[in-house]
Amino acid sequence: MARKIKNRSQAATKxxxxxxxxxxxxxxxxxxxxxxxxxxxxxxxxxxxxxMSCAELIEAMAAKGYWKSPGGKTPEATLYSGILRExxxxxxxxxxxxxxxxxxxxx
Numbered sequence: 001m002a003r004k005i006k007n008r009s010q011a012a013t014k015x016x017x018x019x020x021x022x023x024x025x026x027x028x029x030x031x032x033x034x035x036x037x038x039x040x041x042x043x044x045x046x047x048x049x050x051x052m053s054c055a056e057l058i059e060a061m062a063a064k065g066y067w068k069s070p071g072g073k074t075p076e077a078t079l080y081s082g083i084l085r086e087x088x089x090x091x092x093x094x095x096x097x098x099x100x101x102x103x104x105x106x107x
Contacts, residue, residue, distance in 0.1 A: 037075070038082050040067035042095045045106045051099040054080045 035043065040061040045052060048060070054076040061067045069075035083104055087094045097107045 035066050037061070037067050037079050038086065038095075041079060041083065041104075042106065045096070045104065051103040051105040053102050054083070054104075057104075 041057045043066055044057055044060045044064065052060070057079060058069070058075050062069075072078060080102075083096050087096060087098065094107055096104045099105050
């Protein structure tokens, strides 16, 4: 049984997709690069020097202009999930620590 061989010239002329990370990086000449929600939460906690809930963190981040929700319905839940994920994956190197139920401080 004979198999058809794909035309090699067609396979060689396919265009390569641009690297996804290059397209999403902020320009190096931006003076104020956008912070992620986790980075903004770490900054707010370092300034507050006390444990805060995710709802309080979201309010403080928006008030200080560090980060605002791009239109999500539950940014508190998303932040909570991100902090817990960092605690679980980075363990001792995580930026956060859980002080009590629903409250976090800097490690």
